[in-house]
Amino acid sequence: MPRILLVEDNEMNRDMLSRRLQRRGHTVELAVDGLEGVARALEGGWDLVLMDMSLPEIDGWEATRRIRAAGASGQMPIIALTAHAMSGDRDKALDAGCNDYDTKPVDLERLLGKMQALLTPPA
């Protein structure tokens, strides 16, 4: 059962997305801001991190950069999520160290596809 960390400050987003992922067989744990996201991510044991980009304390880009900068414990797949969905956001996320990028509103099937691609190790 994949273990997912959802870093999201918006309560409704957290509630909704975590429940939807749980319904699809994922274990989901939560962090509510950038700093907590970094701390929880570095605890280890995650199959994947879903990182919102607009976060209090430090934003998703900075949080991703800090996770990646932590060395071996910070190399899990990270998918950036943003409601801004502006041109360039994708590149900005990938530059920060994210493996993939998706927009909100969440298209669940699309997101699950991206997650699946990252959860399944290349053959």
Add this chain to the structure above:
Amino acid sequence: MNGTLDPKAASELRHELRTPINHIIGYAEMLREDCTDGSPDAATIDRIIGVAREVLALINAALPPTGIATLEDLSGLLADLATPQETVLAATTVLLEGAHDAQFVADVERIAQAVRRLTAVPVPSALTGARESGPYAGTGTAGAAATVRAAGAAPDVAITPHSTSARAGSKGRILIVDDVEENRAVLARRLEREGYDIDSAANGEDALRKVAQDGFDLVLLDVLMPGMDGFAVLERITGNPDTRSIPVIMISALDDLASVVRCIEHGAEDYLTKPFDPVLLRARIGASLEKKRWHDREADYLRQVTRVIEAASAVELGTYAPGALAGVTGRDDELGRLARVFDAMAAGVHARESRLREQLRELQSDVSLATTEYEAMHQSAVTDGGDALAVGSVLGDRYEIRGVLGTGGMGVVYRARDRKLEEDVAVKTIRRELLTGDAVLAERFMSEIRLARRISHRNVVRTHDLGDADGQLFVTMELVQGLTVRELLMTRGKLGVASTLALARQFTEALAVAHAAGVIHRDVKPENALIDGDGVLKVMDFGIARLAEATSTRTQSGLIVGTPAYMAPEQLVGEEVDARADLYALGVVIYECLTGTAPFQAPSAVALIARVLTVEPVPPARENPDVPPALSALVMQLLSKAAAQRPASAAVLLEQLAELG
């Protein structure tokens, strides 16, 4: 509106708008997974998802990922959000009305919360300055950011569960006017659950047609509609006297002051902005309907009061139809009681008036027959009395004698032409010897004539003047074309009960008005009452009899002017008489009308007087079996030897006659 939005602001706004859409779609899809395909909830949720995706497309178009957003596009977007927002809110209301678990309810409420945020996003300052002419003109916003609608005002969408099983009668009939089908359906469903009877219209023309045809208690009217808008519909409803009393609550996405003022000025009862707060809506509908009910009740009450007043006028005019107050008499309030009492009284009056008309018709018929028969005799009377004043002579330079109408104990009655007033009058000459040598008597006579002149009544021959021409005293009077009751009786023998009652009633009215003026007739007899062709009886010679009476006493000649047959016992023995002596005499007249004979008959005056004083007359009913016992008894009461046993006054007698019908 030109110009573009700052890219950073555009990005922020995109985020702010897409986030609630994310929530709506996310929760809705989750809820949809739990629904059975084809269920009503599934359809409602699909609708929410569909609308949210449409809104997302609008947002993406107005705020493209490139960050280049024009203020015009953005302004259009904000205006475009109201309707889908309302649709989603309505759908969440529908979902909450079903029986669901707490999680379902919580998720639906989150959707509602999210959709409300859609129009609560901070608007970039660049837009606020341009708003004055836009759809948000007049909201009075200021500062760098303003909300499309205050987030704090977000309504609580929770709906009180309502039982649909026991709907006992409608709480009111409401017309919903909205061009968006979803809005109509949702509002209709909700209000139906609350017990209202609902109809809806999709456009202004349809709404006006329905309002004109059906009795609605309330109209919920959308302002923005294609074609005829809500303002135009409102103006038509409030401008039409037939529909003016129907309250109209305006519902609109526009919440600017100008449109609210415009609606209120055009007679809207209330104004609600979309998305409306269900609790507020319910309260306002309740208040409007309550007001309408009071208004209707008041209008209905006034209508029924008007009917009672009209009925009263109809009674006066004699056109009242019994049962005309049928609707009002059924009320269980005071007005109903008044109407019932009135209706019963009016029905009584109506019946009595019908009888009176019938009686008068019979009297007219008697007069008509008698007139034809009597004409020859009358002509001969004229030639009889021509000894005093010659036809063609002029009395007092004013009254030209045209002929003799009759002769009596006091003088002759002439028909004369009043040259001054150019009209025909009756002139009664008074024998000079009646007054000579008694100044007191002369003065009393004059004063009685003066009083009689004041009596003006349709049943009294009008006394005009007292004149003295070269020593010839005379009284001028209204000339009445008709027969005396004596003449009537001479030709007809006796009269029917109906004719007699018509005659007696009019005679009594004449006495009542004279007595009220302080005049006692003292010589009531068939010769002193005239009946014209219309059956109208007129009593004459008020006040004149005093002269004859006094004279006869004074001279002690034992000669009684006129006949003692009509004189009350107290009058015969020379006691002071009052109005009741006139009533006695009237009793004799009525007796004679009913039986054709006087109650007392004797070969001489002395014998007659003795009988009047001592003998009880035979009741008229025994003489004529057609006479009802009550009428017979009343006549006997009038003929009572003691004045105290007669009706107390002519007014009392009138009431007694009325009771007889």
